[in-house]
Amino acid sequence: xxxxxxxxxxxxxxxxxxxxxxxxxxxAGRPVILAARNATRLDPDLKDFAxxxxxxxxxxxxxxxxxxxxxAFLEKLGELPGTVVCVVGFMGEQARSEQDPAAAExxxxxxxxxxxxxxxxxxxxxxxxxxxTLIGISSVxxxxxxxxxxxxxxxxxxxxxxxxxxxxxxxxxxVAVITVKPGFVATQMTAGMKLPKPLLAQPAEVADAxxxxxxxxxxxxxxxxxxxxxxxxxxxxxxxxxxRSKL
Amino acid sequence: MMLSGWGRYPRAECRVxxxxxxxxxxxxxxxxxSLIARGNGRSYGDSSLNPEATVSTRRENRFxxxxxxxxxxxxxxxxxxxxxxxxFVPRGWFPPVTPGTKFVTVGGMIAADVHGKNHxxxxxxxxxxxxxxxxxxxxxVLRCSAAENAELFAATRGGMGLTGIILAxxxxxxxxxxxSIRQETLRAGDLAETMDLFEQSRDWTYTVAxxxxxxxGGGLGRSLLYRGEHARLAELPAEHREAPLALKxxxxxxxxxxxxxxxxxxxxxxVFNELxxxxxKPGTVxxxxxxxxxxxxxxxxxxxxxxxxxxxxxxxVLPKAESAAGLRALLSRIAATGAGSFxxxxxxxxxxxxxxxxxxxxxxxxxxxxxxAATLALLxxxxxxxxxxxxxxxxxxxxxxxxxxxRKTYPRLAxxxxxxxxxxxxxxFASLQSRRLAx
Numbered sequence: 173x174x175x176x177x178x179x180x181x182x183x184x185x186x187x188x189x190x191x192x193x194x195x196x197x198x199x200a201g202r203p204v205i206l207a208a209r210n211a212t213r214l215d216p217d218l219k220d221f222a223x224x225x226x227x228x229x230x231x232x233x234x235x236x237x238x239x240x241x242x243x244a245f246l247e248k249l250g251e252l253p254g255t256v257v258c259v260v261g262f263m264g265e266q267a268r269s270e271q272d273p274a275a276a277e278x279x280x281x282x283x284x285x286x287x288x289x290x291x292x293x294x295x296x297x298x299x300x301x302x303x304x305t306l307i308g309i310s311s312v313x314x315x316x317x318x319x320x321x322x323x324x325x326x327x328x329x330x331x332x333x334x335x336x337x338x339x340x341x342x343x344x345x346x347v348a349v350i351t352v353k354p355g356f357v358a359t360q361m362t363a364g365m366k367l368p369k370p371l372l373a374q375p376a377e378v379a380d381a382x383x384x385x386x387x388x389x390x391x392x393x394x395x396x397x398x399x400x401x402x403x404x405x406x407x408x409x410x411x412x413x414x415x416r417s418k419l
Numbered sequence: 420m421m422l423s424g425w426g427r428y429p430r431a432e433c434r435v436x437x438x439x440x441x442x443x444x445x446x447x448x449x450x451x452x453s454l455i456a457r458g459n460g461r462s463y464g465d466s467s468l469n470p471e472a473t474v475s476t477r478r479e480n481r482f483x484x485x486x487x488x489x490x491x492x493x494x495x496x497x498x499x500x501x502x503x504x505x506x507f508v509p510r511g512w513f514p515p516v517t518p519g520t521k522f523v524t525v526g527g528m529i530a531a532d533v534h535g536k537n538h539x540x541x542x543x544x545x546x547x548x549x550x551x552x553x554x555x556x557x558x559x560v561l562r563c564s565a566a567e568n569a570e571l572f573a574a575t576r577g578g579m580g581l582t583g584i585i586l587a588x589x590x591x592x593x594x595x596x597x598x599s600i601r602q603e604t605l606r607a608g609d610l611a612e613t614m615d616l617f618e619q620s621r622d623w624t625y626t627v628a629x630x631x632x633x634x635x636g637g638g639l640g641r642s643l644l645y646r647g648e649h650a651r652l653a654e655l656p657a658e659h660r661e662a663p664l665a666l667k668x669x670x671x672x673x674x675x676x677x678x679x680x681x682x683x684x685x686x687x688x689x690v691f692n693e694l695x696x697x698x699x700k701p702g703t704v705x706x707x708x709x710x711x712x713x714x715x716x717x718x719x720x721x722x723x724x725x726x727x728x729x730x731x732x733x734x735x736v737l738p739k740a741e742s743a744a745g746l747r748a749l750l751s752r753i754a755a756t757g758a759g760s761f762x763x764x765x766x767x768x769x770x771x772x773x774x775x776x777x778x779x780x781x782x783x784x785x786x787x788x789x790x791x792a793a794t795l796a797l798l799x800x801x802x803x804x805x806x807x808x809x810x811x812x813x814x815x816x817x818x819x820x821x822x823x824x825x826r827k828t829y830p831r832l833a834x835x836x837x838x839x840x841x842x843x844x845x846x847x848f849a850s851l852q853s854r855r856l857a858x
Contacts, residue, residue, distance in 0.1 A: 213440065216495075220481035224506050360437070364420070 177305070177386075178254025179203040183234055183290060186214060188359035189309065190259035192375035196383045197255075198225040205253060207234035207245075236260045236286035242293045255386060256294045257307040258287045261328075263361055269323035276323050283327035288334045295338055295347060303346040305386050308335045309378075312353045312394070315403045318419055339391060350385050351392045354378045355399040370398065422473060425722055426463035428729030428790035428818055431851060433473040440479075441586050445558055447474050448584065448847070455850040456580045458497060458524030462531060463732045464818025465851035466579050474584060476526050482506070483587060490592040491549065496526030496585040508708065509664045512592040513649070515547040519764075521713050526585040531815035532577030532776040536625035536647070536712075539769045543776055545576030549589040553582065556843040560586065574838050577776035579814050581839060581848045581858060597663040599650040600625070600711040603703045606696075610640025610746060614782070617767045620646045625711070631692045632763040632786055635754045640746065642765060643699050647711055654705065667707050673719040677727045688760065715762075725789045731818055733798055734777075734785035736768055737810035742782040745808035749784060749801055756797055760787035774831045774838075777813040785816070795819055814852065822857040 180197040184190045185206035194204045198221050206214045211231035221229035234245060246252065262282035269276040291306055298304030313321050314328030332351055339349035356367045358374055373395050381395045394400045406419060423430040436451070438444040447454065456474050457467035467473065476497030483493040490512045492503070501521040503514060518533040527533075529551060532543045541547070550564035553575055563572035575582045607613040613628055620626045623646040630642040652663050715721050722730055737745040746765075764785045768778040777783075788794040802824050805812065811828035812820050826832060836858070839846075849858075 216440070216481050216483070219483050223482035223485045224502075363437070 177202065179205055179228075179251070180255045180257065181205045181207060181249070181253040181294075182257050182259060183207045183236065183287075184259035184261065184309075185231075186210075187259055187261070188361075188375045189354065189357060189378050190257075191217065192379035193257055193259060193382050194221075194229075195224075196376070196379035198227045198229065200383055201225070201227060202255070203228040205229075205249065206231045209233070209235055236290060237281055239286060239289045242290045245290075246293055246297060252294075252297050252301060252304070254303070255305040255307065256291070257309070257382065258291060259309045260287050261309065261311075263321070263324050266321050266323060279323050280327045280330075283324060284330040284334070287331055291334070291338065295342065295349075298347045299342065299345050305348045305350065306335075306338070307350045307352060307382060307386065308332075309352050309354065309382075310335065312355050312399055312403055315353070316407050316414070320419075336392075348386070348389060350382075350390060352378070352382055352385065352395070353393070353399065353403075354395045355402075357395075371396065371402070422457075422460070422468055423729070424463045424465060424467060424818065425461045426730045426732060426790065426816075426818055427722055427725075427727075428731060429465055429468075429851070430729075431465070431468045431470055433468055433470050435473050435475055437475045437478055441554070441560070444474070444479070444584055444586060445554055445560075447472065448554055448556065449558055451847070452845070453847060453849050455848060455853075456496075456526065456530070456584045458527030458530070459499065459522055461520055461523045461527065462579075462815040463730075464816065465855065466530075466814060466817075467527075468851045469849060470851075476524060476584075479526075479586070480524075490594060491589060492592060493587060493589040494525055495587055496524060496529075496551075498525045498588075499523070500525070500528065504708070505666065507592060508595070508598050508666055511595055511664055513595045513708075514544075515591060515593050516541055516544040517712055519713065520716050522716060525588050525590070529576050529585060529588060530578065530580045531813075532773045532778075533815070534766075534768060534778050536627045536766065538778055539621065539626070539767050540624055542769060543576070543772055543778055544590075545572075545773050545776065547591050548572075548576065549591065551575065551588045552586040553584070554586055555583045556845065556847040570838055571842065573772075574774045574835055577773035577814075578835070579775070579852065580850065581853055582842060583848060593649075595649045595664070596652040597650045597655055597659075598666055598708050599655060599659075599663075599705045600647040600708060601650045601654060601703060602645055602647045602706050602711055604699055604701050605644045605646070606699070606701050607640075607642045607644060609638060610743065610750070613640050613642045613644065613765065614743060616644045617765075617782075620644070621767075624648050626767065628765040629695070630750075630763045630765045630784070631696055632750060632753050632760065633689050633692055633757065635751075639750055639754065641696065643696065645711075647706075650705055656705075667709065671717050671719050674721055674723040676723065678724045679726065689757075725787070729790040731788050731790045731794050731798065732785060732816040733788065733801060734783060734813040734816040735801070735805045735810050736777065736779055736783040736813070737781045737805065737808050738779060739781040741808035741810070745804060745810060746782060746784060748804045748808075752797070752800060752804065753786065756793075758788055758794065758797060762787045774835045775814065775829060777811065777815070779811070781810070783813075785813075790818075817852065820856070822855070825856045825858075 182194045186208040214231045264279040310332045311328040313325035314332045335351045356372045385393045422433045436447045451472040454472035455469040479495040479497035516535045528544045532545045625647040628642040628644040770780045
């Protein structure tokens with residue numbers, strides 16, 4: 173029973189996807205911990221969780237870039253959560269990231285260095301306990317670098333590879349590692365972009381897929397199955413053709 | 420972003436603002452000279468469209484408090500009725516008034532002061548609101564209720580968002596024992612019989628009639644009347660009594676494409692209506708809440724069957740004394756054109772409450788037509804019939820009435836306008852509809 177797997181820590185809970193994931197777990201009866209910067213802005217959500225699902229919910233302050241503080245952050249939670257979902261991400265502006273190394277570094281630290289570090293801290297504690305699930309929200313953008321978003325994409329590629337290695341390392345422990353590639357999602361981050369409807373998922377759809385992936389002990393999921401095919405094709409294109417394409 | 424109401428007519432390019440939290444809503448009010456709130460966009464016409472700033476309450480969808488002893492729910496204005504049903508039906512509570520779709524927000528239900536199949540007994544949604552918090556044009560937030568800021572409350576329910584932006588709402592729900600409705604179906608051969616059945620059904624909580632608007636002559640106004648009560652626990656078959664409040668898992672289908680313009684015509688609709696009328700068996704059955712209240716919600720994007728041009732829904736109400744003559748005139752005119760719709764609904768309403776609320780004591784008729792020049796001409800003719808019989812049109816459905824018709828048919832409009840001049844002297848809150856109606 174999912175209700176017996178303990179609490180769920182959602183890192184990046186203020187984002188549309190993070191909030192939806194917290195809802196999906198609370199609906200399944202799991203206590204949720206909402207972690208974000210300026211976490212008190214999520215206080216109205218706590219009342220909502222209490223009325224809607226009758227589960228315990230709380231907020232905690234979290235900054236993925238404060239890597240030195242990650243260990244202390246987990247200790248301060250009291251009990252180690254049963255599941256940790258890392259939704260943290262920052263797309264930045266590709267054009268700016270190309271010209272401004274500091275901007276590029278922020279994107280890379282926000283999507284790779286920081287998330288990898290907190291996953292490592294959580295993983296080591298879960299291994300010591302002998303159980304737990306780590307879920308990383310990565311991106312199809314990490315499957316192949318494209319001109320339109322390769323700085324963000326390369327960081328997500330790093331995160332995807334990191335999760336893959338972590339899963340390999342922990343395969344014989346009781347700790348599961350799941351990689352989630354949502355594809356296009358209708359969120360504040362993508363508002364105003366013209367995206368093809370069959371490829372565009374709602375945040376609640378991503379959230380349901382995450383909860384289902386944990387229940388089914390999956391390794392890597394694309395939220396809409398069509399993405400597996402799309403990325404298979406994109407990854408399969410010879411570089412000589414791909415480098416001239418506008419994908 | 421290109422936006423429209425549920426009727427997909429008219430469409431307008433609107434700048435959309437999506438505040439998250441009251442502070443951001445207040446910032447949207449101070450930062451825009453002209454704006455209108457938009458819930459889930461289920462009003463049919465242009466009530467929730469403002470090209471300069473359309474303020475979506477989509478993110479303001481949280482529940483704030485619930486008292487399981489009294490069934491009083493407090494929530495943000497963007498809370499969806501579908502979420503309320505999913506959360507509270509299993510706990511034995513049902514919204515006191517529900518429109519024909521659950522894909523609406525609580526803020527939208529107040530703005531249109533929606534009615535349901537129980538208006539003759541329960542009044543409109545606004546009658547069950549304990550209080551609401553309203554953000555005004557000057558950034559003030561006022562709690563409004565029947566006792567506190569009562570004038571503003573009466574103008575906000577049914578006020579189509581023109582008094583301000585609703586932030587939070589507290590309303591009472593109704594206790595239920597089961598998630599089923601005991602539904603009785605009756606057949607009426609003509610208009611007089613239909614109206615008789617409504618009169619005989621006054622004690623029923625829910626009544627509604629599907630009316631065949633293509634029937635002419637002796638069959639004019641023939642209908643199927645449905646009346647319903649929340650089923651008591653003892654009425655359920657034994658095998659359902661263990662989980663009487665369980666909601667059925669949704670089984671929805673989506674209309675995959677815009678239907679071609681020719682697919683809905685007097686013959687196809689006529690055949691449908693004939694079959695529907697003949698196949699529906701009079702008698703009593705137990706049905707689930709979804710089937711009774713939201714049959715069309717099972718077909719997602721059903722508005723697409725009217726094609727790319729969109730649909731115009733015409734919903735009017737006629738005072739009781741004028742209803743027989745008025746309905747006869749309207750139905751004859753519609754049957755003569757053959758421009759009928761699948762969805763023609765007749766209901767008996769009780770008296771008006773809010774300043775601009777639609778209901779008045781009498782019969783309301785709602786029909787769908789494909790949008791287009793012929794329909795617009797027909798509806799203008801229907802307006803004249805409605806006005807001549809002392810009736811009016813529902814603003815939540817309207818996309819095309821003119822300002823003169825509005826002025827003629829909403830007797831408390833002057834009261835509304837004087838209050839609005841006081842709380843919003845610059846007319847900040849405006850929609851394409853309010854501009855068209857010169858409000």
